[in-house]
Amino acid sequence: MMNAEVEEMEDTAVCEVDVRSVTVRFSDGVEHAFPVRPDQTILAAAKEHDVRLVHQCLTGSCGTCVTRVASGKVRMSTARGTSLLPSEAAEGFRLTCTSFCDSDAVLQFDYPSSVLDEPGPARCTAEVADAAWVASNVVRLTLRLPKDAGLEFRSGQYVRVQVPGTEEWRSYSMASTVADLPELVLLLRVLDAGVMSDYLRSRARAGDLIELEGPFGMFYLREAKGQHIMIAGGTGLAPMLGMLEDIRMRAGRKPKVLLSFGCASEDNLFYVDELDVRAAWLPGLKVKVAVANPGEAYRGLVGNPVEVISAADISDPATAVAYLCGPPPMIESARAHLERLGVLPENIHAEHFSASAA
C-alpha cells in the first residue's frame, strides 16, 4: 500500500539542511544505510559511500535506477524531464538519479543485491545479418556479434545500439536469448521520422556494422509462485519472447502464462504465427492478440492489450507477477487495470519505450 508520507511529499518545497539517512533494501533482504546531503541525489550519495545501485543514464530518462519508497519523504527533481509516469510517482516510485531526501527514508529495490556482482555492460561492433519487415511498421533486426563480445544478458533486458552513420544511440530489448548468441534479434518500431527509422527505411543492409552496448535494465523474469502476466504493445513483445523461452527452458512444471499482445491496426500485427508456436511449446501459455482499429473483415479481438484482459484470465491475482512493455500510456492503463483486478503493485514490472525510440 501507498505510504501516507510519500503522498504528501510533493508539498514539501524546501529541503531542510540536515543530512538524512537512507536505507536501501534489495529483494534478497540485503540492506545498506548511508547519509545523504540535502543537495545530493540519492544515487550520488550511494556512489560516495560505495553502495552500488543499478543505473544508467543519470538524467532521469532511462528509468533503470527506479526504486520504491517504503518510508520517508523523497522528492524528484522538477528541474528535468523524467520518464517516470505520474501514476508510478503516485505509487511511491522514484528515480534515484534525480531524487533528493527530505527526511530519513527506506527505499525498496526490485532486484537482489547479487545482480550487482553480475558482469557489467559490454561494448562491441556487431554485424547486421538480416533486416526484415515483419509488419508495416516493424523491422526485425538480426545482428551477429563477434565471438569475443562478452555480452551476457537476462531475457527481458535491452541493449543500446548506435544508428549507423550517426552519433545517435537507441535502446531496444532483445527478442532472442543467450542461447541464440552470437545472434541477437531486436524488434524495431519504424516511425515516420527518426534517425533509426530513416536508416531502416533507406540504408539498412546485411553486412552493415553497428556499435552495440549492453545489457541494461532490470526487466527480467521474476521467481513467481503464480501466473506470469505479460502485456505487450507493438514491439514491446520483444522482451516477452525472451522471457517465454526462459520459462520453457527452466526445469520443472511450467507455470501459467498469459500474454496479451496488441497493435494499432492489422497491418501493424506481427509474429502471430510465432505466438501460436510458443503456445504449442508451452502448455500453460494463453495468448490474446488484440487490434485497436481493425478493418471490417477482421474477426479477432478488438481493443488494446490491456482492456482485453478480464478477471477470468487471472487465476490468482495475489500470486500473479506482471510484466508490461509498451508506450507509456499503455503502461499506465495496464498498471491501473491489473491493480483493479487484484494484482499487487509490487508484482508489476514495467519497461516503457523511451521517447527517442524512433
Add this chain to the structure above:
Amino acid sequence: MDMKRTVKKANDAAARRLYAPYAEAEWGFLNHWYPARFSQEVPEGGAIGVQICGVPIVLRRSRGKVYALKDQCLHRGVKLSAKPMCLTEDTITCWYHGFTFSIETGELVSIVAAPDDEIIGTTGIPTFPVEEVNGIVFVFVRSEDWDEDVPPLAQDLPIRFPDNNERFPHPFWPDTPSMLDKDAVALGVHRTGYANWRLACENGFDAGHLLIHKDCTIVQAKDWAVPLGIKPLTDQATQLIEDEDGPKGFINMYFTENYEPVLVNERLGVKASGTVPKYFRTSMFLPGVLMVENWPEEGVVQYEWYVPITDDTYEYWEVLVKRCPTEEDVKGFEYRFKNFYEPMALHGFNDCDLFARDAMQNFYADGTGWTDEQLGDMDYSIITWRKVASRYNRGIAAKPRGVAGVVKGASNVLAEIRGPAAGSYRKTKGE
C-alpha cells in the same frame, strides 16, 4: 520419362518449428523417471554405474534400499563406480583419494586420508530419487536446478487398464496389464543401441515399419497376418493423452476405422502373408516409453524404453509384463519368457528394430537429417510424438560437461570398447 529431381519436403520449416524443442533434445529430457538397472543387477553392498541423459549415476544398495548419487567425485571427477568402495553402510567412498559421501544426502562426510579437512561437511554430490518396482530400479534424473516435488513414477509410465477402457476400448484383447498392477511380473532385457535415442523412439511406434518384421521367425512360425503397413485414414488415428496429472503421450488407434492395413502392393508383387489375425496397439509416453498392447501374446504387454546415455547411444529396454496371481503363473511366465519370448520376440523380432535405428544414425548424427528427411503420410504419428514431447518434457538436457561420450573417439573411449578399464594396465602388449 521426366524424373522429378526436386522433391517437395513434406515437413517444411514452419512445421518443423513446432517441434524445435524436440530437435534440441539431443541428450534427452531431464526431470523424468527412467529405468536404470534391473534389481538383480544391483546387489546388496555393491555399487554400479550407469549414465542417463549424459548424467553419470552410481546406484548403491544398502540394507535393501537402492540409493542413486552423481557418479563423479567432486574432487577429481572420477567415477565412484569405476572401483566401488563402500566402507560403511551409510556411505560410498571414492576409491582414488577417499572422499566419502552420505548415500542419503550426498554430503561429503569424511576423507579417508584427511579426516580433518575443512571442506568436510561443506559440500557434496547430487542425489537422485529412486523407486524400485517389480524388479526394476527407476531413477528420477533431475537437473541441479530442480527444486520441486518429484512427480510420481506413474506419470512417466504408460496409461493403465481397466481405467482407460472406455476412452480407449480394446475389443480384441483383455485388459492390458501394467507394471504397477498388483500381481504383475516384469521380465526383460536391456542392451545398448548405437543411435540417438529419438531415432529409437520413433522406430517403436512407426506405423510404416512393419516391413522390416515381415520375414521374422516369430511372424512366420505363428503365421501372423502382419500387414505391410498401417495407413492412417482420419485425424482420430492418433489420439493425444495429456491429462493434467497423468502420463503425456499418444495412442495409435490401430484396428479401428481410423486405420487401414496395407496388405498388398500390386506394383511390386508383395503381399502380407499369414492367416492368423494379430491384433495389437502402440502408444508412446514421455520421456520415451512405448507400450505394445497384446504383445507378443494375449495377456502380455511389451514396454520399451529408449534411455539416452549420450547423444549417440541409448539403452534399449524391452520388458514384458503379465499379471501372475499364483506362484504357478509366475513359473509359467518365466518359462515362456526364457524359451519363447526372449529368443523369438525380444531378440528375433526386435533385433530388426535395433538394426534399423543404428542404420539411421549417420543421416541424423550431424543434425542435418532432421531437416533433410522426407516424411510421408505414414509418419503422422512421428510428428505427433515430436510435438507432444516438445510440449510436455520437463527440461531439455544440455550437452554435459566432463562425462563419457562428450568427446568422440577419445583414447579412453576406445580403451573402454577394448575391455574393462580398471586393472587393464596389468596387461602388457602382446599378452
